[in-house]
Structure formats: C-alpha cells, structure tokens
Amino acid sequence: xxxxxxxxxxxxIAGKMSRREFxxxxxxxxxxxxxANTLLARAAHAQEPVNGGTIRMALQGGSTTxxxxxxxxxxxxxxxxxxxxxxxLVELDDDGGITGKVAExxxxxxDAATWRFRLRSGIxxxxxxxxxxxxxxxxxxxxxxxxxxxxxxxxxxDIENIRVDGSDIVIELxxxxxxxxxxxxxYHLVIQPGGGKEAxxxxxxxxxxxxxxxxxxxxxxxxxxxxxxxxxxxxxxLELLVINDDTARVAALQSGQVDLIDRVPPRTAxxxxxxxxxxxxxxxxxxxxxxxxxxxxxxxxxxxxxxxLKYGINRQELVDKILSGYGSVGNxxxxxxxxxxYTELEQxxxxxxxxxxxxxxxxxxxxxxxxxxxxxxxxxPDAAALFQQSCAAAGINVEIKREPNDxxxxxxxxxxxxxxxxxxxxxxxxxxxxxxxxxxxxxxxxRFNNExxxxxxxxxxxxxxxxxxxQIYADMGQILHDEGGLICPMFNDFVEATSTRVAGxxxxxKGQVLMNGYAPHRMWVTG
Amino acid sequence: xxxxxxxxxxxxxxxxILLFFVSILIFAGTIILPGDVAQSILGQSATxxxxxxxxxxxxxxxxxxxxxxxxxxxxxxxxxxxxxxxGQDIAENVxxxxxxxxxxxxxxxxxxxxxxxxxxxxxxxxRDRWPDKLISAVTLTAISIPEFLIGYVxxxxxxxxxxxxxxxxxxxxxxxxxxxxxxxxLPVAVLTLVVLAHMMRMTRAAILNVMQSSYxxxxxxxxxxxxxxxxxxxxxxxxxxxxxVVMLNLAYLVVGVVVVEVVFVYPGMGQYLVDHVAKxxxxxxxxxxxxxxxxxxxxxxxADIVSILANPRLRHPK
Numbered sequence: 001x002x003x004x005x006x007x008x009x010x011x012x013i014a015g016k017m018s019r020r021e022f023x024x025x026x027x028x029x030x031x032x033x034x035x036a037n038t039l040l041a042r043a044a045h046a047q048e049p050v051n052g053g054t055i056r057m058a059l060q061g062g063s064t065t066x067x068x069x070x071x072x073x074x075x076x077x078x079x080x081x082x083x084x085x086x087x088x089l090v091e092l093d094d095d096g097g098i099t100g101k102v103a104e105x106x107x108x109x110x111d112a113a114t115w116r117f118r119l120r121s122g123i124x125x126x127x128x129x130x131x132x133x134x135x136x137x138x139x140x141x142x143x144x145x146x147x148x149x150x151x152x153x154x155x156x157x158d159i160e161n162i163r164v165d166g167s168d169i170v171i172e173l174x175x176x177x178x179x180x181x182x183x184x185x186x187y188h189l190v191i192q193p194g195g196g197k198e199a200x201x202x203x204x205x206x207x208x209x210x211x212x213x214x215x216x217x218x219x220x221x222x223x224x225x226x227x228x229x230x231x232x233x234x235x236x237x238l239e240l241l242v243i244n245d246d247t248a249r250v251a252a253l254q255s256g257q258v259d260l261i262d263r264v265p266p267r268t269a270x271x272x273x274x275x276x277x278x279x280x281x282x283x284x285x286x287x288x289x290x291x292x293x294x295x296x297x298x299x300x301x302x303x304x305x306x307x308x309l310k311y312g313i314n315r316q317e318l319v320d321k322i323l324s325g326y327g328s329v330g331n332x333x334x335x336x337x338x339x340x341x342y343t344e345l346e347q348x349x350x351x352x353x354x355x356x357x358x359x360x361x362x363x364x365x366x367x368x369x370x371x372x373x374x375x376x377x378x379x380x381p382d383a384a385a386l387f388q389q390s391c392a393a394a395g396i397n398v399e400i401k402r403e404p405n406d407x408x409x410x411x412x413x414x415x416x417x418x419x420x421x422x423x424x425x426x427x428x429x430x431x432x433x434x435x436x437x438x439x440x441x442x443x444x445x446x447r448f449n450n451e452x453x454x455x456x457x458x459x460x461x462x463x464x465x466x467x468x469x470x471q472i473y474a475d476m477g478q479i480l481h482d483e484g485g486l487i488c489p490m491f492n493d494f495v496e497a498t499s500t501r502v503a504g505x506x507x508x509x510k511g512q513v514l515m516n517g518y519a520p521h522r523m524w525v526t527g
Numbered sequence: 528x529x530x531x532x533x534x535x536x537x538x539x540x541x542x543x544i545l546l547f548f549v550s551i552l553i554f555a556g557t558i559i560l561p562g563d564v565a566q567s568i569l570g571q572s573a574t575x576x577x578x579x580x581x582x583x584x585x586x587x588x589x590x591x592x593x594x595x596x597x598x599x600x601x602x603x604x605x606x607x608x609x610x611x612x613x614g615q616d617i618a619e620n621v622x623x624x625x626x627x628x629x630x631x632x633x634x635x636x637x638x639x640x641x642x643x644x645x646x647x648x649x650x651x652x653x654r655d656r657w658p659d660k661l662i663s664a665v666t667l668t669a670i671s672i673p674e675f676l677i678g679y680v681x682x683x684x685x686x687x688x689x690x691x692x693x694x695x696x697x698x699x700x701x702x703x704x705x706x707x708x709x710x711x712x713l714p715v716a717v718l719t720l721v722v723l724a725h726m727m728r729m730t731r732a733a734i735l736n737v738m739q740s741s742y743x744x745x746x747x748x749x750x751x752x753x754x755x756x757x758x759x760x761x762x763x764x765x766x767x768x769x770x771x772v773v774m775l776n777l778a779y780l781v782v783g784v785v786v787v788e789v790v791f792v793y794p795g796m797g798q799y800l801v802d803h804v805a806k807x808x809x810x811x812x813x814x815x816x817x818x819x820x821x822x823x824x825x826x827x828x829x830a831d832i833v834s835i836l837a838n839p840r841l842r843h844p845k
Contacts, residue, residue: 064802065612149577217802218794243792247679251694254687410566442574
C-alpha cells in the first residue's frame with residue numbers, strides 16, 4: 001500500500017490526477033485526509049531538484065568497437081557520453097529555438113551567408129585550460145576537413161571559411177543558410193582543446209561531468225566537473241551501462257539496478273508502465289520507418305506505380321501493430337510536427353481502389369520485390385508482411401525477400417530499388433532534405449531527382465523571412481508526397497522509462513532522444 | 528615410459544597442426560564476409576569520401592595473402608595487432624575479456640562438474656529407481672530449453688520478482704570477489720543447468736558400462752558395499768570418458784557462452800566477438816577465433832592425454 005500511495009501522489013504532482021481525486025483514492029485505501037495531504041506535500045517536495053547521488057542508466061547501441069572521438073560517434077551511447085564531457089557552440093532549447101553553450105550569442109548577416117559567434121568568456125575545459133577562439137576554430141576545421149571521417153562532414157560542406165576575429169568566431173558560407181546555428185548544435189561538433197586534433201578521444205571538454213571510468217561497450221562512470229560553468233547536473237555521479245538486449249535492459253530497470261533506460265520495446269511498454277515504481281515516457285520524434293523506392297529504376301520509375309504502392313499501404317494498421325501505438329501516422333514525406341516550420345498536408349489514407357486504379361494506369365504487371373531485414377527497423381519483416389497483405393487487396397503482388405542483418409546497410413540499402421529502412425530525422429527540414437532528397441545528396445536513397453525541388457531547397461535555405469520559408473517547405477513536402485519514392489507509413493516515438501528513484505524527466509525538446517541527451521543532467525535522485 | 532612420451536608428443540604436434548589449419552580457415556572465413564569494415568564502422572552515415580579515407584587508413588587495399596602472413600607472423604610473436612575500429616591493442620583487450628570469460632567459466636565449472644559427477648554416481652547407486660529417474664528428468668529438461676529462455680525465466684523470477692540476485696552480471700575491477708560472485712550467480716546457474724545433463728549422463732553411462740565387467744562382479748562377490756564398488760573399482764576405470772565429456776563442456780563454457788553473456792550483459796569474450804563481427808573488425812575476429820580454437824583443441828588434447836595416462840591399453844596401439 002505504501003508503494004501505491006506514493007505512486008498516486010506522484011501522479012497527482014505530475015498533474016496526471018487532480019488533488020481531489022488523489023484524496024478520494026487515498027481515502028479508499030484507508031488514509032485520512034490529513035495524512036494524505038502530508039504525503040502529497042512530501043511528494044511535492046521530492047519534485048524539487050536535489051543534488052547528490054548517482055543516476056544509473058542502461059542504454060542500447062554501444063559496442064566495444066566504439067571510439068570516444070566525437071567525430072566517429074554514431075549511437076545513443078556515444079551521444080550521452082559526449083553530453084557528459086563536452087558541449088557544442090550552441091544547443092537546441094525546449095521551444096525549438098537555439099540557445100548558447102560555448103558560444104554566448106550569435107548573429108547572422110542579413111543574407112545569412114556570414115555568421116558570427118561570440119564565445120562565452122572565462123570558461124575552461126575540464127583540465128583547467130581556458131577555452132580560446134582558436135580551439136573552437138580548430139574544432140570546426142577538424143570536422144569540415146575533406147580528409148575528415150567525421151559524421152558531421154556533410155553539414156560542414158558549405159562552409160567556405162572559418163576565422164577568428166578577436167574573441168569571436170566568424171563562419172563564412174559558400175551558399176547562404178539561415179539554419180546554420182542549428183547545424184552548429186550537431187552533437188559531433190563538441191568543442192575540444194586544439195580542436196581535438198592531437199587526442200580526439202581524450203574526452204576533455206566544457207561539459208558538466210568528467211569521465212572517470214571507461215570500458216567501451218560495457219560501462220562508463222562520470223563525476224562532476226569542478227570547472228563546469230553552467231547549472232546542469234544534479235547527481236554527483238553518472239553511471240552508464242550498455243545493455244543491448246531489450247529484455248535485459250527492461251529487467252535491469254524493473255529490478256532496480258538502473259534508473260533510466262531508452263528504447264523500451266513498444267510491444268511490452270504497456271506492461272512495463274503498469275509497474276508502480278516505473279514511469280514510461282513517450283516523446284514524438286522525427287524518426288521514421290520507411291519503404292524506399294528508387295525513382296530511376298524500373299518499375300519504380302513510373303509515378304503511377306509509386307502512387308499505387310502509396311495507396312496500398314495501411315498506415316494506421318502499421319502504427320497499431322508494429323509500433324503498438326507508440327508513434328504516429330506518416331504521410332510520405334520525412335517531415336512531421338516535430339520540425340519547427342512544419343505545415344500539415346492532406347493525409348493520404350489506405351485506398352485499395354485508388355491503388356488498383358494507379359496500378360492499372362502504370363501498366364505494370366507481375367510481382368514487385370521488396371527487401372527487408374530485422375535491423376532496417378524493429379519489426380520490419382512483419383511490417384513488410386502487412387504491406388503485402390494490404391497491397392494484395394488492391395491486386396498488387398508484393399514479394400518479400402528477407403535479407404541478413406549483416407551487411408544490410410552496405411549491400412541492400414541505397415543499392416537495391418525497393419527495401420525497408422529507417423531515418424533518425426534531423427533538426428531542420430533543410431538538413432533532412434539536403435541529406436536525402438537533394439538530387440546530389442550522398443544518401444539520396446530514393447534516387448529522387450527533381451530540379452524544381454532542388455531549387456526550392458536552395459531558395460528556402462537562403463530565405464530569412466520565416467513565413468516565406470514555411471510556405472516553400474510546405475510546397476516541397478507536397479512535391480515529395482506526390483512524386484517521391486518515399487513511402488513513410490509511420491513516425492516512431494522515443495519510448496523511454498525511469499524508475500521512481502529519480503525525478504525530473506520531462507518530454508523536453510520535441511523530436512530528441514532522452515531529452516536531447518540531457519536527461520541525466522536535468523534529472524535528480526529522490527531517494 | 529618413452530613410449531608414453533612419444534605418444535604425448537605426437538598428440539601435441541597433431542594439435543598444433545590442427546591449429547595451423549584452423550588459422551587458415553578463420554582467415555578465409557573472415558575475408559568472405561559481406562561488406563567491409565570501413566562501411567560497417569560508418570554505418571548508414573557513410574559518405575563516399577569518408578569511406579575512402581577510412582579504407583586507406585585501415586590498410587584494406589592490400590592483398591589478402593600479404594595480410595594473412597603478416598598476421599600469422601605477429602601471432603607467433605604474441606602480437607595480435609590492433610583493432611581496426613578503435614585502434615586499441617587487441618592482446619590487451621582480449622586478455623581482459625578472456626580473463627572475465629575464464630572467471631565465469633571457472634565458477635560454472637566449480638559448481639557443475641562436482642555436481643554432475645555426484646549426481647551421476649547417485650543415479651548409478653539408485654539405478655532405475657526414483658532418484659535416478661528424477662535426476663535424469665530434471666537435467667534433461669534443463670538441457671532441452673534454450674539458454675536464453677532459462678536466463679530470462681531466472682531473471683524474471685529471481686532478480687525482478689524476488690530481488691535476490693542481480694539481473695545484470697556486469698563485473699568490474701572495483702568489485703570484491705564476494706560482489707563478483709554475487710552478480711554472476713544467475714549466469715553461473717544457467718550455465719550449470721545447460722552443461723549438467725551431458726556430464727551427468729556420461730558419468731552414469733560410463734560407470735554402468737564398467738559395472739558390467741567381471742572384476743566388478745568379483746568385487747561384489749567379495750561383499751563390498753555398492754557405493755564402495757562404484758567409488759573404488761568402477762569410477763577409476765570410467766575416468767577417461769568422464770574427463771572427455773568434462774573437457775568438452777569446459778570448452779563450451781569458454782567458447783559457447785555468447786548467448787548467456789548477452790542476456791546477462793557479462794563483459795566476456797562473447798560480447799566482444801559479436802561486436803567486432805558486426806563491424807567487420809577482421810583482426811579481432813581472427814584473434815578471438817584463434818583463441819577459441821586453441822581452447823577447444825587444447826582441452827581436447829588434455830582429455831586425450833588423461834585418457835592415455837589412465838588407460839594402459841591406449842599406450843599400445845595395434
């Protein structure tokens with residue numbers, strides 16, 4: 001009963017239940033109003049940040065082969081580690097805007113081609129060394145160098161010149177880009193002493209914690225950074241365990257060995273949430289599960305065939321059955337409401353008649369081969385089978401070929417004309433489109449070559465009037481929706497869970513995993 | 528005596544030759560894996576430039592034969608090379624992981640081997656009566672269930688529901704021996720259940736086999752108690768097959784625990800190997816493969832040597 005009342009009080013504080021309802025429920029448990037009020041007050045007190053203690057998290061995605069070099073980071077574990085010890089120039093804020101980190105403020109020229117970042121004065125790296133503009137310039141240079149292996153190289157390609165001007169950093173672009181500050185918030189671009197050229201994996205930065213114990217792919221321990229300038233980080237110690245097995249990760253939370261886990265499997269999230277000492281959090285994100293067709297390869301080079309397949313998929317069914325409801329319906333563009341300049345398009349629904357009509361129009365006859373594998377997204381083979389069924393009702397014959405997980409990204413994705421895949425999303429529409437839908441994009445995995453679309457993208461990038469930009473993006477979404485090779489049935493939510501030993505988890509920034517990676521810094525230990 | 532030495536030398540030489548051929552197989556096997564390491568490191572975020580830069584840096588452009596011989600030469604000098612993905616020294620990393628795996632295997636063996644032999648003896652003592660049937664039924668059931676299922680079931684009931692043991696068996700250097708033993712309790716239990724039946728059945732069968740011999744009959748006629756007959760006369764003669772199956776299971780405890788390590792997040796060789804296979808980190812995969820092969824071949828060799836020493840008839844091949 002103790003647990004139950006605590007649980008109810010927690011709900012009341014979190015606003016999931018009214019005070020009156022709480023008192024009624026407490027009365028039902030045989031607790032007087034006075035005692036209940038005290039309990040509520042105590043629970044409310046626990047809602048204020050407390051310093052000290054250890055927050056332990058178990059995350060998926062780490063591997064023994066990982067590196068501490070931020071340039072080579074690709075997974076959530078790497079992101080969380082970077083967040084501990086380092087910071088980029090700027091960061092996304094909770095409202096979808098940009099706020100300063102190592103840079104105190106920034107401003108763009110009127111044509112958005114030159115950007116000036118003013119560095120925060122008097123801050124130091126965790127080794128006590130002062131942060132200089134040269135360090136910042138060297139960091140940006142390391143990631144934009146043509147020889148670089150950095151995951152941020154694609155973002156940095158448009159940079160013409162990086163220079164130090166007094167205590168400022170000035171970035172000059174080849175083509176104007178009103179979103180440059182968003183690009184600078186990329187987690188790879190964490191400021192390191194000397195740009196990290198000497199020791200890229202030394203993990204020395206301006207972050208709130210210092211890594212004390214590193215066992216790649218296994219376990220990490222971080223302690224508070226005595227030189228940290230900001231106010232993040234309530235716990236004295238953070239401990240991060242890599243647990244890739246879904247069941248083991250959930251069990252670790254249930255048995256109280258960790259306080260925070262990511263990627264709760266949607267299938268079991270409902271069950272997990274029923275435990276009194278566990279809260280499951282759902283954050284909508286820009287990540288989406290897709291079926292991609294090469295627009296330049298037969299039979300997918302036919303717009304009617306593409307439309308037939310788009311009408312042949314039952315999006316709601318996929319959200320219900322593959323995501324167990326932890327997600328939202330997609331509309332054949334990579335953009336959803338988690339983007340700042342999103343505009344809603346008319347939703348395309350499952351329509352076997354229209355699908356059959358477009359199939360007939362296309363003149364295509366015979367089976368259509370779809371390749372899939374489990375690691376293209378969780379449940380992809382099942383999703384493919386559902387797609388096959390819904391298409392069959394429209395007379396479209398989809399054949400499924402199951403590919404091995406190993407080598408899927410090198411042998412199938414971006415090589416075969418029709419396969420399942422996923423996208424993690426990007427902070428801005430410009431970046432998402434530039435990465436995957438510009439004709440010349442490296443990862444143009446739908447082989448979408450549309451001159452008008454390309455021109456609009458460049459125009460929107462240089463446009464500083466937000467209303468005009470929003471309109472251009474809406475039009476671009478419409479083009480992709482009608483013409484593109486992307487079938488986007490669903491956006492997957494991030495499903496994360498915490499134990500009641502910790503508090504402070506908020507949905508945070510729309511579209512970002514684990515409060516944009518700041519969950520352990522903004523949470524605190526309650527007991 | 529020189530006869531035995533010669534036999535043993537032959538057996539050791541055979542093992543080394545076998546190991547050499549295994550090294551060729553391992554190398555060839557890793558070469559034909561689809562994809563390459565550069566692509567796998569960068570994953571979905573690989574741009575052609577980044578890919579080319581990484582390939583050049585990792586020396587992937589050299590011919591396979593050159594890489595094989597330079598690798599073999601290194602191994603003979605005790606140098607396993609550096610991991611392509613992290614640039615760390617493999618021997619150092621593997622040493623730590625192998626230590627962990629051996630630690631787990633050791634405790635699993637400490638529990639399972641005596642238990643299996645004891646249960647085997649007990650089964651013979653009460654042959655065809657209920658203790659024998661119960662022991663067989665329980666151990667055979669345990670071996671028939673997949674390891675991950677046993678693992679999950681134990682995890683759910685013992686760790687999550689009862690809270691007796693830890694569901695995460697992540698040991699680290701700061702722990703005392705007692706803490707380590709506490710956190711590895713569940714994986715040790717799973718491994719014990721998995722290997723118990725095999726060893727128990729073999730012990731039982733080997734002793735029963737010996738029990739048919741005429742000298743056992745003599746011993747019985749002398750009026751010795753059944754337990755003493757088993758313990759003094761049958762067991763020593765059954766050692767060879769029992770050691771054989773024990774060694775086989777020890778080898779399994781070292782090289783076959785990938786699933787258990789993943790389920791209980793144990794930082795041993797299994798997880799290490801899986802991570803590097805996924806990234807096509809060929810030198811590490813080769814090193815692990817070679818170590819696993821050496822463990823297998825080595826333990827089998829020990830079993831054979833024990834057999835040769837225990838059974839005079841094997842010393843005089845016809």
